[in-house]
Amino acid sequence: EPEVTQTPSHQVTQMGQEVILRCVPISNHLYFYWYRQILGQKVEFLVSFYNNEISEKSEIFDDQFSVERPDGSNFTLKIRSTKLEDSAMYFCASSGDFRGSTYGYTFGSGTRLTVV
Amino acid sequence: QKEVEQDPGPLSVPEGAIVSLNCTYSNSAFQYFMWYRQYSRKGPELLMYTYSSGNKEDGRFTAQVDKSSKYISLFIRDSQPSDSATYLCAMLNSGGSNYKLTFGKGTLLTVNP
Numbered sequence: 001e002p003e004v005t006q007t008p009s010h011q012v013t014q015m016g017q018e019v020i021l022r023c024v025p026i027s028n029h030l031y032f033y034w035y036r037q038i039l040g041q042k043v044e045f046l047v048s049f050y051n052n053e054i055s056e057k058s059e060i061f062d063d064q065f066s067v068e069r070p071d072g073s074n075f076t077l078k079i080r081s082t083k084l085e086d087s088a089m090y091f092c093a094s095s096g097d098f099r100g101s102t103y104g105y106t107f108g109s110g111t112r113l114t115v116v
Numbered sequence: 117q118k119e120v121e122q123d124p125g126p127l128s129v130p131e132g133a134i135v136s137l138n139c140t141y142s143n144s145a146f147q148y149f150m151w152y153r154q155y156s157r158k159g160p161e162l163l164m165y166t167y168s169s170g171n172k173e174d175g176r177f178t179a180q181v182d183k184s185s186k187y188i189s190l191f192i193r194d195s196q197p198s199d200s201a202t203y204l205c206a207m208l209n210s211g212g213s214n215y216k217l218t219f220g221k222g223t224l225l226t227v228n229p
Contacts, residue, residue, distance in 0.1 A: 004159075035217075043160065043204065045216035056216055091159050104150055105217060107159035 004108035023092030122220030139205035
């Protein structure tokens with residue numbers, strides 16, 4: 001079964017450092033997303049990406065965050081200057097259409113980001 | 117009022133029991149409804165996807181949507197210990213914010229052998 005792959009599985013970084021979280025979405029999917037889940041809280045939407053541009057972003061996704069699809073397979077989330085409150089599980093997801101009706105949204109296993 | 121409300125549980129049942137999980141929502145624009153299963157420290161895994169009001173069945177799982185009451189349910193028949201996980205409801209707008217899922221907080225289910 002196709003899957004979304006995320007690396008690394010766990011990243012520890014010092015406050016103020018830049019981090020890049022990487023994702024390989026399902027190959028024939030067109031819509032890409034980042035969500036995050038702070039421990040014990042809801043899964044929250046960060047950003048959606050389609051046709052090489054951001055289609056929607058949440059209020060969480062401020063100027064410290066950016067996304068990129070540098071080639072035909074990778075999708076990255078960059079946090080420029082990490083804060084303690086950025087510590088969370090970050091999930092990448094992809095879907096065949098924006099409603100997710102083809103296969104639903106497929107999520108990766110996540111990157112646990114710990115900011116110290 | 118929160119957009120999506122879900123009883124966080126925890127819910128503990130014996131093996132073989134029928135499990136009922138529920139979410140309510142306030143946003144009438146939600147038209148697409150999903151249930152995800154999440155094991156500890158893993159990503160959400162799609163279980164059921166529904167669009168219209170009514171029932172949808174897949175093996176031991178039945179998803180039910182009542183748009184008039186803004187209420188969705190997931191039923192698990194003959195529950196197994198392997199069903200022990202957190203179950204998340206998620207919803208999507210039909211217009212406007214087409215691209216983001218809004219999740220409930222999740223219900224932690226334990227099925228005891």
